[in-house]
Amino acid sequence: MSSDLSQGPTEADSSTPDSAAAGVTAPLSGTLRAKPTAGWALMGSELSVLFRRRRTWVMLIALAAIPILIAVAVRISSAGSTPGRGPAFLSQITNNGLFVGLVALIICIPLFLPLTIGVVAGDTIAGEASSGTLRYLLVAPVGRGRLLLVKFVAAVAFVIAGTLVIVIAGALIGAALFPVGPVTLLSGDTVSLGEAGVRGLLIAAYVIVSLLGLTAIGLFISTLTDIPVGAMAATVVISIIAQVLDSLPQLDWLHPWLFSHYWLNFADLLRQPIDWSSFGSNALLQLAYVAVFGALAYGRFSTKDVLS
Amino acid sequence: MTDRPRASTAELAIETHALTKTFGKQTAVNNIDLAVPRGSVFGFLGPNGSGKTTTIRVLLGLASATSGEVNVLGEELPGRLAQVLPHVGALIEGPGFYPFLSGTANLLRLDSADRFVTSSTRRKRVDDALERVGLTHAANKKVKAYSLGMKQRLGIANALLTPRDLIVLDEPTNGLDPQGTREVRHLVRSLTAEGTTVFVSSHLLAEIEQMCTHAAVMRAGSLVAQGSLDDLRRAGQTRVRVLTPDDLGAEEVLRSLGLVPDHRESIGDGDVTLTAPLMDDRAPDAIVAALVAAGVRVRGFSVEGSTLEDLFVALTGEGFDVVQ
Numbered sequence: 001m002s003s004d005l006s007q008g009p010t011e012a013d014s015s016t017p018d019s020a021a022a023g024v025t026a027p028l029s030g031t032l033r034a035k036p037t038a039g040w041a042l043m044g045s046e047l048s049v050l051f052r053r054r055r056t057w058v059m060l061i062a063l064a065a066i067p068i069l070i071a072v073a074v075r076i077s078s079a080g081s082t083p084g085r086g087p088a089f090l091s092q093i094t095n096n097g098l099f100v101g102l103v104a105l106i107i108c109i110p111l112f113l114p115l116t117i118g119v120v121a122g123d124t125i126a127g128e129a130s131s132g133t134l135r136y137l138l139v140a141p142v143g144r145g146r147l148l149l150v151k152f153v154a155a156v157a158f159v160i161a162g163t164l165v166i167v168i169a170g171a172l173i174g175a176a177l178f179p180v181g182p183v184t185l186l187s188g189d190t191v192s193l194g195e196a197g198v199r200g201l202l203i204a205a206y207v208i209v210s211l212l213g214l215t216a217i218g219l220f221i222s223t224l225t226d227i228p229v230g231a232m233a234a235t236v237v238i239s240i241i242a243q244v245l246d247s248l249p250q251l252d253w254l255h256p257w258l259f260s261h262y263w264l265n266f267a268d269l270l271r272q273p274i275d276w277s278s279f280g281s282n283a284l285l286q287l288a289y290v291a292v293f294g295a296l297a298y299g300r301f302s303t304k305d306v307l308s
Numbered sequence: 309m310t311d312r313p314r315a316s317t318a319e320l321a322i323e324t325h326a327l328t329k330t331f332g333k334q335t336a337v338n339n340i341d342l343a344v345p346r347g348s349v350f351g352f353l354g355p356n357g358s359g360k361t362t363t364i365r366v367l368l369g370l371a372s373a374t375s376g377e378v379n380v381l382g383e384e385l386p387g388r389l390a391q392v393l394p395h396v397g398a399l400i401e402g403p404g405f406y407p408f409l410s411g412t413a414n415l416l417r418l419d420s421a422d423r424f425v426t427s428s429t430r431r432k433r434v435d436d437a438l439e440r441v442g443l444t445h446a447a448n449k450k451v452k453a454y455s456l457g458m459k460q461r462l463g464i465a466n467a468l469l470t471p472r473d474l475i476v477l478d479e480p481t482n483g484l485d486p487q488g489t490r491e492v493r494h495l496v497r498s499l500t501a502e503g504t505t506v507f508v509s510s511h512l513l514a515e516i517e518q519m520c521t522h523a524a525v526m527r528a529g530s531l532v533a534q535g536s537l538d539d540l541r542r543a544g545q546t547r548v549r550v551l552t553p554d555d556l557g558a559e560e561v562l563r564s565l566g567l568v569p570d571h572r573e574s575i576g577d578g579d580v581t582l583t584a585p586l587m588d589d590r591a592p593d594a595i596v597a598a599l600v601a602a603g604v605r606v607r608g609f610s611v612e613g614s615t616l617e618d619l620f621v622a623l624t625g626e627g628f629d630v631v632q
Contacts, residue, residue: 036423045420053408132404136466139368139400140421141393305371 039146046154050120056158059116060165066112067104067170071097075177097178098196101170105207108166109263113159114239117211120158121218122232124151125301129226129308144302148219152294155215160208167204171197189272199269206266206279213259213289214239220297226308259289320379321346321474321505322367327376329362336362338529339376344507344522349500351516351537352509354526355624360509361401363526364478367507368398381473394424397467398476403459407452411443411462414451419469437465442491456483464495475499476507481515493519517616527624541613546586548595551608555580558604565590565598579607586611 050056074093087106092099125148128134137147174180183196191199218235225231242260245251255261262282268275322344329337337359344350354360365371367380369389378385383392405414415434419425425433438447441461451459460483467475477496481489496506496519510516516523517537524534533540548567552558559569559582567584574580586592592611599606 037427039423041420041427042423045417049406049409049417131406132402133406134404135365135368135370135400136398136404136418137421138370139393139396139398140418141369141390142421143390303372305365307365307371 039150042142042146043150043153046150047157050154050158051161055119059119060161063108063112063116063162064165064169066108067100067166068173070104070107071100071170071173071177074100093174093178095179096183097174097176097180098171098183098193098200100174100178101167101200102203104166104170105163105203106264109207109210110243111240113162113166113207113211114214115236116162117155117159117214118218118232118235118239121155121215122222122230122235123228124155124219125222126225126228126231127222129306130228132308134308135306138306145298148223148294148297148301151222152215152219155219156208156212159211159215163204163207163211167200171200185270185272186267187271191272202269202274203266206269206282207263209279209283209286210263212286213293216290216293216297217259220293220300223297223301223304257285259285261285319346320344321348321381322350322507323377323379324363324367325377327363327366327378328374329359329366329371330374335529337366340526340529340531341534342524342531343534344505346505347500347503348522349496349506349508349520351520351523352507352526353511353513353516353523353620354509355511358526358624359529360526361478364398364400364476364507364509368396368400368476369393370400394422394470395473396476397469397472397474398478399460399463399467399480400476400478402479402482403463403466405451405459405462408450410448410450411438411454411458411465412447414462415466415469418466422470425470433469437468438462440468440495441465457485457488460484461488464492468499471502472504474505474507476509478509479511480508481510481512489515513617513620523616525620525623532623533619537616540619541616543619545618547583547612548586548592549581549583549608549610549612550599550604550606551575551579551581552599552604552606553578553580554604555582557602558582558599558606561599561602561604562595565595567595581608 070090071093074090087103089099089103089106093103125134128137138144142150180193182190182192183199184190185199214235217238218231221234221238222228222231239260242258243263246255246258246261262278262285265278265282268278320343322342324340324342327337327340327342328335340359340363342363352360352363362371366373366378367385369386369392372386380392381395385392405411406417409417412434415437416430419430419434420427435444435447438444441464443458443461443465446454446458451462454462460480464477464480467477477492480492484492493515496508499506508516508520520537522534522536523540525532525540533543535543548562550558550562555572562569562582562584566587567590569582569584571583572580592609596606596609599609
């Protein structure tokens, strides 16, 4: 705060003609842009803040550790695993290292991925509120709808990163510790290494789409509280409850409506030709969840008194 | 920026009519009519819990008014909020920053949230704002390593990222050392010189008295006084003070003039000071003449205007009681 502070009235002042009729609609001050930018800067800033946090990296590293643990465990237990025990495809790993990523995904989907998504999605609004940054973002100003959108996209970016980290770490460690070759699909057909890679990415895409509903739920819960840990825990608990309900045969009628119902139904992507029906119904269900909880989040957040 | 064509209300930077904000059954802000002239440094006074911050949150669109009208920079809120906010800088109830980012990175992020600024000048504007609050040396330190005063400065820097028409500072000197407090006063003065209206909330009277041109006083959610500082001081009671060894004679003369001494204090050597509220129709010089004519030895005579503190205490009550 030195004394040579005066930047003086800005050049924009001279641009005011004798517009007596301008009246109420006269622009406020001319130093600002007349038209707003598209707002990509905030998106970039949000992503950089997310991926500059140590917490984000710890979670991604933890996710990457799971395929590595699986591969190492399978490698050092020379006995090999008996088919039928352990997660699906576990016994295939010794034949083809590409299955490491798949096994790791199957292990991560019920708990580890929802856990990390709960942390990121639950933190979106509540985290800003608890650190006191929400009020400054809103008066910057970020429109509330725009902030929600940016937060949702950033959370989805984390879902993508987390899923890809598992698949890629799995492929790398699998290739390092086991033979890698053409893959035999569930339909009995054998596809080349390149084709298998494409299938792997398709499964990753399926998993990412599967988790959009939970991400939207986390975003909504995050608008309800100023305590990020509460929103995170609630999101994770909801994902567990959904899976519990999905396992109760008495609630058959409910199952197709649970966002977790199709989480592990990507086997159809491992057939020749690919059966897209489960991908489609999953995507529709997740879009419906995004629409409903996105609308709830907007309804809540756009009228909320920000007192944090 | 005052010569810009505007609607009539635009003479006021902030104007509220019957603004009320309730939380459940509790009324935080009760029917207040604020009028903050453009170009003024407006002190918003009140004890803790009197509704200052709630009012500020409503003015910035963070909370919605339960009833009443709010106009900021001549635009109706909350409808025109998106148009108004780019022209408003604010420090609201203490700074709020990402502890794991540097001061520069924090300001860059907040600036990128504003769609009405040019990204090409972002870095320079951030550096300028940091320099203006004396934080250049700590610009690349993580905010978690900042002291409270440094965070406060960073919060003020955020309000200065672009030239603003209105700057709202809620308790700006909280956590600042005396040097920092002085710097804030300088800063506020330089902002007014640029034509910016500054709205400062505080419970520190001396601070308000030193930098404000106008003030309003809140008490338990209601606005109990508002106006220019001179008007407010004038509203308080003026008093005469007589220093004399002949206190009994002096009291008699004062009473004959209609003045009622209400305070008597012996200050040694037989001298006593008497003070009495001064009635408007009594000229002070006439009082001295009357005292001298009655043979009272006048060793000192003064007319004292009320301080803002007298007024504040008179309006808001003594002690720590927060009115519920």
